[in-house]
Amino acid sequence: MVATNPERPRVLLYEGRSSKPMDVALRRQLVPSLLDRGYTVTRITQTASLGNLGHTELIVLGNFEQQPELSSDNAALRIHTRDVSSDTFETLMEYIEGVAQGVSQARPHWKPWFPVIDYDRCTNCMQCLSFCLFDVYGVNQANQITVQNQTNCKTDCPACSRVCPEVAILFPKYKAGPINGDEISQEDLRREAMKVDISSLLGGDIYSMLKDRSIKAKSRFSKERDDDRALKERQRCLDKLNSNVQSLEIPAEVLSSLPSLDQIQAKAQQAKHRAEQALAQQASSRESTSGGPSEDPSTTRPSH
Amino acid sequence: MSQTRPILYCRCAYAKVVPEDVKDQVLERLLDSGEPFESVSDLCEMSARKDPGLIPLSKQEGLRIVACYPRAVKWLFSAAGAPIDPSSIQAGRIEILNMRSDSSDAICSKLGIPGGSDPESDALQRD
Numbered sequence: 001m002v003a004t005n006p007e008r009p010r011v012l013l014y015e016g017r018s019s020k021p022m023d024v025a026l027r028r029q030l031v032p033s034l035l036d037r038g039y040t041v042t043r044i045t046q047t048a049s050l051g052n053l054g055h056t057e058l059i060v061l062g063n064f065e066q067q068p069e070l071s072s073d074n075a076a077l078r079i080h081t082r083d084v085s086s087d088t089f090e091t092l093m094e095y096i097e098g099v100a101q102g103v104s105q106a107r108p109h110w111k112p113w114f115p116v117i118d119y120d121r122c123t124n125c126m127q128c129l130s131f132c133l134f135d136v137y138g139v140n141q142a143n144q145i146t147v148q149n150q151t152n153c154k155t156d157c158p159a160c161s162r163v164c165p166e167v168a169i170l171f172p173k174y175k176a177g178p179i180n181g182d183e184i185s186q187e188d189l190r191r192e193a194m195k196v197d198i199s200s201l202l203g204g205d206i207y208s209m210l211k212d213r214s215i216k217a218k219s220r221f222s223k224e225r226d227d228d229r230a231l232k233e234r235q236r237c238l239d240k241l242n243s244n245v246q247s248l249e250i251p252a253e254v255l256s257s258l259p260s261l262d263q264i265q266a267k268a269q270q271a272k273h274r275a276e277q278a279l280a281q282q283a284s285s286r287e288s289t290s291g292g293p294s295e296d297p298s299t300t301r302p303s304h
Numbered sequence: 305m306s307q308t309r310p311i312l313y314c315r316c317a318y319a320k321v322v323p324e325d326v327k328d329q330v331l332e333r334l335l336d337s338g339e340p341f342e343s344v345s346d347l348c349e350m351s352a353r354k355d356p357g358l359i360p361l362s363k364q365e366g367l368r369i370v371a372c373y374p375r376a377v378k379w380l381f382s383a384a385g386a387p388i389d390p391s392s393i394q395a396g397r398i399e400i401l402n403m404r405s406d407s408s409d410a411i412c413s414k415l416g417i418p419g420g421s422d423p424e425s426d427a428l429q430r431d
Contacts, residue, residue: 008345015338021338024335024336027335028332028335028336031331031335031343032315032328032331035315035317035331035343035344035345036315036317036345037345038317038345038346038349039345040342040343040344040345040357041342041343042340042341042342042343043335043339043340043341044340045338045339045340046340051342051360051361051364052360053342053357053360053361054355054356054357055357110318110349110352110353112318112319112346112348112349114348114352116351116376116379116380116383117379117383118375118379119379119382147383150352170375170376170379172321172348172372172373172376172380173318173319173321173348174321175321177373180321180372180373180376180404181372181373181374181375181376181377181379182373182375182404182405183373183375
């Protein structure tokens with residue numbers, strides 16, 4: 001088992017047998033700093049046994065009266081022990097970062113924005129798959145909707161969550177509920193009931209409307225000579241555009257980077273086709289299992 | 305009882321959605337309490353990377369996860385291929401504490417960490 005964050009060693013505050021607790025001020029400064037830099041930090045007190053979280057490097061910090069004897073079921077674990085009794089925050093960070101640099105590559109960039117599906121609520125209706133133009137969604141072998149390409153997701157765009165009729169798509173870093181995972185209120189449910197079905201949105205060609213408005217906004221912007229006026233105008237256009245798609249909360253950056261209308265329509269058709277195919281396969285497999293016609297997936301929640 | 309249950313603290317380091325004062329105070333009091341704990345930089349990031357380190361954590365009996373909304377945490381673990389047994393959550397064997405909506409006092413009180421002004425915390429300390 002290898003943790004996918006191996007570029008950061010795990011840091012262990014050892015305050016167990018034959019050691020004294022770390023200096024309070026040092027500990028208070030050190031731990032949040034390490035966590036903010038992407039380290040996993042563990043403190044053990046009673047036991048000398050470590051859970052295996054998949055790291056290959058372990059830095060053990062403590063005020064040792066004698067060297068700690070630690071046991072782990074991870075045979076590949078390399079242990080770096082450091083007595084911190086004469087360390088300052090700076091010297092300790094330097095030591096830890098030194099170990100990390102020696103054993104790891106640069107930390108890859110990660111944007112904290114991707115959808116998570118609440119399968120207690122998801123009805124596998126495939127509206128998210130049909131809606132998303134960036135291939136974030138796909139279906140697994142059981143023809144169940146799944147997040148397949150999370151890195152394709154556009155930062156700050158919760159539009160798929162907005163069109164989900166069951167409030168089943170979460171963005172944990174979103175500012176407000178229920179999209180951030182907060183409990184769903186009666187008011188949320190009432191709002192969801194008023195949502196327009198995505199197929200009718202597609203029928204009404206929401207994408208061509210979005211693209212058209214985006215082109216107009218860009219065109220007006222390019223004709224402007226005065227920078228201030230241009231900026232104001234662009235903002236006005238974006239505001240206007242936003243007001244039309246306000247309920248979807250698609251960021252202006254995403255709108256202005258949409259591909260051509262033909263490409264959008266082709267994408268939408270492809271996504272719709274994939275969704276229909278998955279639903280048909282799911283219905284057919286249900287039929288063959290139950291020996292009878294399947295239930296309508298748009299009204300039935302899969303059991304998990 | 306609560307003193308022996310493992311604690312997992314999430315720093316939510318990649319976004320400013322958890323109030324800074326709450327996550328700082330909870331961590332500080334956790335550190336000062338002398339309790340053993342596990343802490344990670346960001347559960348969302350671990351979930352996005354499908355970090356296998358989440359599997360042993362999800363199976364830890366009695367685990368108390370100090371993070372954000374329980375619904376989000378539950379499905380983040382699930383998305384990482386480390387689902388938390390729903391019956392464990394229902395029965396309270398695994399508990400998810402929410403730093404986005406609760407105060408540091410309320411969180412620490414639920415963890416049984418001293419120093420809070422919450423009456424429930426005082427009651428726990430008396431026990």
